[in-house]
Amino acid sequence: MPAAKKQGQQTLVFSNPPVITASGTVVGTKEAAGPLGKTFDRVVDDPYHGEKSWERAERRFLEDAVQIALKKANLSSREIDFFLAGDLENQTEASALAARDLGIPYLGLYGACATIYEGIALGAVLIDGGFAERVVVAVSSHCCTAEKQFRYPTEQGVQRSLTQSWTVTGAGAVILAAQGSGPVVTHATIGKAIDMGQADPNNFGAAMAPAACDTIVRHLLDTGRGATDYDLVVTGDLGLIGRDLAEGLLQDHGFDLAERFTDCGVLIYDPQQQDTHAGGSGCACSAVVTGGYLLQQIQAGKLKRILGVGTGALLNADSPKQGETIPGIGHAVVIERR
Amino acid sequence: MRVDFTKPAGIQHKQYRNFVDRISPKPNVLVNVVWAFLVGGSIAAIGQALLTLFLMLGLPILEAGAMVAVVLIFIAAFLTGLGVFDDIARYAGAGAFVPITGFANAMVAQAMEARTEGLVLGVGARLFTIAGPVLVFGIVVAWLTGLIYFLFR
CATH class of the missing domain: 3.40.47.40 (Stage V sporulation protein AD)
Known part of the structure; x- marks a missing residue:
């Protein structure tokens, strides 16, 4: 059952x-x-x-x-x-x-x-x-x-x-x-650790993009929703390269998110001015963008419903040296204005 | 790229790797090489100027050479302490890392980082984390070179 x-x-x-x-x-x-x-x-x-x-x-x-x-x-x-x-x-x-x-x-x-x-x-x-x-x-x-x-x-x-x-x-x-006013969490999709054989600890975006894609696709299939049901699908810290990779992977699955798709690591820095290369990462990246900008946008009514997908690269300092590839993970949460 | 579980993982990994390679930006090798040449060359020129100076001051050649190393190490360590060295190396790359300056930087940076863990278990234990391999393989190569010289002189 x-x-x-x-x-x-x-x-x-x-x-x-x-x-x-x-x-x-x-x-x-x-x-x-x-x-x-x-x-x-x-x-x-x-x-x-x-x-x-x-x-x-x-x-x-x-x-x-x-x-x-x-x-x-x-x-x-x-x-x-x-x-x-x-x-x-x-x-x-x-x-x-x-x-x-x-x-x-x-x-x-x-x-x-x-x-x-x-x-x-x-x-x-x-x-x-x-x-x-x-x-x-x-x-x-x-x-x-x-x-x-x-x-x-x-x-x-x-x-x-x-x-x-x-x-x-x-x-x-x-x-x-349980009670109060504010945006609500209606769904959560727990991701799988997905490893597409990426071993470069200097390119987390590439290691995490397949996991983010897998979770987003799984979420849409599980709920029977389409991309248009969300004002924004925002990943945690794929960065510029990871976002492009995830976008390509999602298109191959038949989901064209186009303008609705972005990433906290892309939003947080200005790569031209701040020399951050691929963008922001780290636990705080998705946390401060979600807790700040995204929630404010929802409260202001500019976004009605978003799919936030936290992304993680599951390595430690030694695993790449030991020849391990880097599994990625993506956990999705639906945040809705009520 | 659609993950197709009927295909072996290896094929999909290869396809994905190609996709990643296509999307990922490539470093501008020419610009990096020019920077490395200019900064590395400048460090070498400063070293040569110091050597000439010490020789003029009457130091024997061996001592003068050692003094050059001491001065360059001091400058690199000092700039590391001021937080400037990494800004130079960001552009200079191997130009700053390969000369003796890189070795000094690797040790001082590590020492600064390990300071919070104490003098013995922090600085003492971790001082050579990055510089250590350079020493180990430097000594190994010196030993092999010596052996070859001994056998074939």
């Missing part, structure tokens, strides 16, 4: 769609200088955020995003049932340390840069299932901790590949609630 709230192979349908009552976004100066600079709640000029290390700074970013969201929703941390969070540091330490300070029951997540969408999907499940009244989902990334984790020291003199993306420094948090 199929599960009561599941439609098709991978799509969850929420019978009491959880409400996104508030969001909080914090970014660094590079993001603030980008085309979406005015849409963020807070800009922190100091990459160290007044702390001794980048790791501590990232944790502060994450806490700030959560506090801003709580303040906007006029809630205290005691009124939150669960804290779902993830980041790109070893063993998602930024989230764990933020969870320690927040004191909310904590579920640590890792979906690479797709974590915010994974979190929104799981948070919605907790609420729709009646296990929680309010959930905070938050993620962070920091360009310096990510470079340190996955690539070279920041002061190392290397030429960045043209296919490489720039990790967003910042954090985003959203509050999901």
Whole structure:
């Protein structure tokens, strides 16, 4: 017997769609200088955020995003049932340390840069299932901790590949609630880890595009919807190359999204002015664009219904050295104006 | 590209790889080579000027050569500390990395990065993460060259 709230192979349908009552976004100066600079709640000029290390700074970013969201929703941390969070540091330490300070029951997540969408999907499940009244989902990334984790020291003199993306420094948090006003989460499509044999850790867009495409196609087939049912289909951090690849893959499947298709990593920076090469990436990329610009567009009535697809490259620092190819993941969530 | 599960994965991977290659931008090799030549050449010219200077000041040739290396390493380390070296290397590429300046940069950058993990387990343990392979294979090649010289002189 199929599960009561599941439609098709991978799509969850929420019978009491959880409400996104508030969001909080914090970014660094590079993001603030980008085309979406005015849409963020807070800009922190100091990459160290007044702390001794980048790791501590990232944790502060994450806490700030959560506090801003709580303040906007006029809630205290005691009124939150669960804290779902993830980041790109070893063993998602930024989230764990933020969870320690927040004191909310904590579920640590890792979906690479797709974590915010994974979190929104799981948070919605907790609420729709009646296990929680309010959930905070938050993620962070920091360009310096990510470079340190996955690539070279920041002061190392290397030429960045043209296919490489720039990790967003910042954090985003959203509050999901059973009741309240705001856009609602109606569906979630959980993606498969898809690997098309890409092994270049400097081209995440190429590794993730097939997974994003697979999830979008699966979502449309599961729900019986077409591309025109959405005002915007927005992927997490495919970047310029990944977006073009995903667009091509979707066309091959017979879905021409054309102007309705974009990517948070493409939106967040100006590649000509900011020398970001392929665009933005990192957990915070999709989180601050979704929590900022996209939710604002929905609240302003400019977008009625969007399909957000968080995308992640599931590698660690050693797996490419060991000859592993890079699996990609895409988790989709439908956010609708109500 | 439609993923067709009736076909072997290898064929699809190859098709997708071709697609990726077609879409991905290619670096401008000519511009990179010119930059590398100009910056690498400038570093070499500065080294030569320093060598001439030290020789004029009366240092023997071996000591003068060592002093050149010391000065270049200091400059590269200093620029790394100021956060300037990576901006130069962004354009210069191998022009900045291949001379001894690159070696200095690799160690100082790593040291700065590892500082938060302490002097022993951070800086001490990770100082050679990037520079280490250069040393290892440099020594191996020197050893092989020495062996060949010993056998065939």
